[in-house]
Amino acid sequence: MTQPRSITIFGATGSVGASTLDLIGREPHLYEIAALTANSDPLKLAELAVRHRARLAVIADESRYAELRDALAGSGVEAAAGPAALVDAARMGADWTMAAIVGCAGLEPTLAALEGGRTVALANKESLVSAGELMMQAARASGATLLPVDSEHNAIFQCLAGGRMEEVRRIVLTASGGPFRTMSRAEMAQVTPEQAVRHPNWSMGAKISIDSATMMNKGLELIEAGHLFPIGLDRIGILVHPQSVIHSMVEYRDHSTLAQLGSPDMRIPIAHALAWPRRMHSPATPLDLARIGRLDFESPDEDRFPALRLARQAGEAGGACPAVLNAANEVAVAAFLERRIGFLDISAIVERVLSGYSGKKPAMIADVLEADRQAREAARQLTESVKA
Ligand code: NAD
Ligand code: MG
Numbered sequence: 001m002t003q004p005r006s007i008t009i010f011g012a013t014g015s016v017g018a019s020t021l022d023l024i025g026r027e028p029h030l031y032e033i034a035a036l037t038a039n040s041d042p043l044k045l046a047e048l049a050v051r052h053r054a055r056l057a058v059i060a061d062e063s064r065y066a067e068l069r070d071a072l073a074g075s076g077v078e079a080a081a082g083p084a085a086l087v088d089a090a091r092m093g094a095d096w097t098m099a100a101i102v103g104c105a106g107l108e109p110t111l112a113a114l115e116g117g118r119t120v121a122l123a124n125k126e127s128l129v130s131a132g133e134l135m136m137q138a139a140r141a142s143g144a145t146l147l148p149v150d151s152e153h154n155a156i157f158q159c160l161a162g163g164r165m166e167e168v169r170r171i172v173l174t175a176s177g178g179p180f181r182t183m184s185r186a187e188m189a190q191v192t193p194e195q196a197v198r199h200p201n202w203s204m205g206a207k208i209s210i211d212s213a214t215m216m217n218k219g220l221e222l223i224e225a226g227h228l229f230p231i232g233l234d235r236i237g238i239l240v241h242p243q244s245v246i247h248s249m250v251e252y253r254d255h256s257t258l259a260q261l262g263s264p265d266m267r268i269p270i271a272h273a274l275a276w277p278r279r280m281h282s283p284a285t286p287l288d289l290a291r292i293g294r295l296d297f298e299s300p301d302e303d304r305f306p307a308l309r310l311a312r313q314a315g316e317a318g319g320a321c322p323a324v325l326n327a328a329n330e331v332a333v334a335a336f337l338e339r340r341i342g343f344l345d346i347s348a349i350v351e352r353v354l355s356g357y358s359g360k361k362p363a364m365i366a367d368v369l370e371a372d373r374q375a376r377e378a379a380r381q382l383t384e385s386v387k388a
Contacts, residue, residue, distance in 0.1 A: 004032040008089060010109050011100035012036035013044045015205045016123045016149065019266045020098045021052060023274055026283065028052070035089040037101070037109075040064055046071035046079075053077075056092070058085045060105070087112045096274070098149070099124040102207050103330050104323070104372050107131055111365065117142035121273035123149040125224045126330070130323035131368045132227035147273040148228055152221055154269035155247035155260035156229055162250070162258045168231055172249040172257075173221055174241040175300060176201050178212040181242060185304055191343045193336060201244040201264040210333045214346050215300070219311020220329075223322050226315055233315050238308065240298045245287065263287055306347045314354060319361040320371035321354065327375035328353035335383040345386050353378045 007024060011017045017036075024031050033054040038045040040061040046068055049057035056078045059068045065081035072079045080088070090097065090112035096119045099110040106124035111131070113120045115138050122128065128135055139146045148154050152173050160168070179198055180188055196213040197206050204212075211217035218238055226233045239249075244264040251257040262268045265284035274280060302309040307329075314325040332346040341349070353375050362368045 002030075004030055005096055006032045006034045006094040007096050007098070008035040008037075008092065008094035008113070009033075009098045009100065010037050010086070010090070010106060010113075011039075011098075011102065011124070012048055013038040013041050014100055014102060015203065016100035016266060016270070017098070020100065020121075020270050020274070021048060022283070023267055023271055023280075025052065027280075034092050034094040037086055037089060039101075039105075042068035043071055046075075046077070049077045050075045056080060056089060058089050060086055083108065091116060093118060095119065096121065098270075098273075099127065100149075102126070102205055104130050104326060107368070108365070111135055111138055114138045114144045114146065115142050117144050119145040119147060119276075121147045121149045121270070125150055125220050126326050128227050129220050129223045129326045130372060131362070131365060132223065132322070134362070134365060134368065136227055146228070147276055148224075149266075149269050149273050150221060150224060151262075151264075151266065151269045152248040153225060153228055154272055156225065156250055158260045158272065159248070159250035159258040160229070162256075163252045165229070165231070167252050167254075168229075168250055169235070169253045169255070170251040171225060171229060171231065171236045172251065173218065173225060173236060173238050174244070174246050174248050175215065175218040175238055176212065176244045177240045177242055177298075177300075178215060178217075180213055181240065183304075185344065188304070189342060189344050193339065196336070196343060200242070202266070204266075206337060207330070207333055210336060210346070211329070213343070214307045215305035216307035216311065216329050216333075216347070216350070218300070219307050219315075220326065222308075222311055223315040233312065238300045240300050242296055242298075243292060243294075245289075245292060245295055261287055261289075306351065310347065310350055310354060320359045320368065321357065323362070323368050323371045324357045324359070324375040325350060325354055327372040328379040331376050331379035332383060341383050341386045345383075349379055349382045349386070352382055 035056040037058040062082040069079040086109040097113040100123040107127040197209040249259040314321040332349040
């Protein structure tokens with residue numbers, strides 16, 4: 001009998017958290033849950049922590065601590081709250097950590113998990129966008145294994161097993177194009193949050209669903225890929241592929257292109273990261289290409305989706321620009337979800353915050369957090385000056 005592996009899940013109540021717990025719950029004898037965390041839903045967190053026999057449950061919002069503690073009374077699960085408790089949970093040193101908090105809020109716990117030198121499965125792309133260099137440095141220094149969970153990056157990681165990094169000519173990130181792929185700008189100006197969160201292929205949290213609709217998600221993924229697979233952003237292309245069957249591709253210098261395919265179900269890349277370097281059984285629907293019938297491709301349109309251009313510019317500029325892009329986007333997406341601004345205002349606000357920024361290259365996490373704070377403030381002012 002092998003020892004069960006200890007697992008911590010940041011963002012356990014979210015979409016990626018649920019998919020991860022679904023896989024773990026099917027073979028519970030293989031795993032031991034060290035900690036589960038959530039932002040502001042203590043009852044759901046407590047229910048998951050009890051069901052999966054976690055040692056610790058952490059709620060980020062300190063004002064909800066008493067509810068969590070009461071819900072866990074007598075269960076044997078310890079309760080904790082606040083951002084520092086999240087970092088402490090990361091430092092418990094689980095064998096495998098899922099980083100699935102949404103947004104830059106995940107940066108400090110994800111970094112702390114990387115500093116622990118174990119295996120970190122990374123879904124929280126915003127942390128890598130904001131502080132990619134510092135995170136990759138931390139992983140190298142501690143010897144941590146960083147496994148990409150974002151489906152595109154997981155696909156690239158799998159395709160890279162077919163050659164060596166120095167033999168790669170180009171990486172192609174595929175993009176579904178989101179729910180507004182064929183819409184004009186005039187039509188997009190009218191869309192509601194309900195329309196924007198309805199992704200054609202994937203079921204995901206609200207923020208990433210809006211990012212898919214603006215295509216900022218693909219822009220963030222471009223920057224993410226630049227850190228995980230450092231071949232230069234100019235050699236990472238984006239290809240719109242509406243069916244989301246090919247999750248990304250790697251072209252080698254002999255012009256052989258490898259692709260990874262699968263149903264659009266996050267349990268496939270999560271299972272890859274959970275079992276790596278082995279393979280496990282997955283409950284996801286097997287791919288049926290005969291039923292799908294055809295796969296389509298088109299070039300991305302940066303005029304209708306300016307977020308793509310902004311993200312590439314921020315990625316190429318480097319320094320704190322990606323953190324500023326990300327923070328402005330987080331604020332603008334939240335304002336759109338609350339109907340305070342229109343859909344097209346999201347990218348317009350990001351563009352204005354970016355063009356007004358002239359900060360220095362972050363040398364440490366405190367610098368990233370300061371750039372993030374300034375960009376949030378600038379974006380908040382702009383959301384107030386816009387009428388939805
Ligand atoms: P979600 O909104 O469903 O869940 C987010 C989780 O983070 C929840 O558990 C929430 O409680 C927690 N959280 C939110 N704000 C927090 C804060 N301030 N402090 C601490 N915890 C907080 O989001 P999701 O769709 O599961 O996405 C999670 C991450 O994975 C995102 O970075 C997203 O881009 C990435 N991702 C998601 C998918 C997907 O299919 N959902 C695919 C690829 C990548
Ligand atoms: Mg993705």
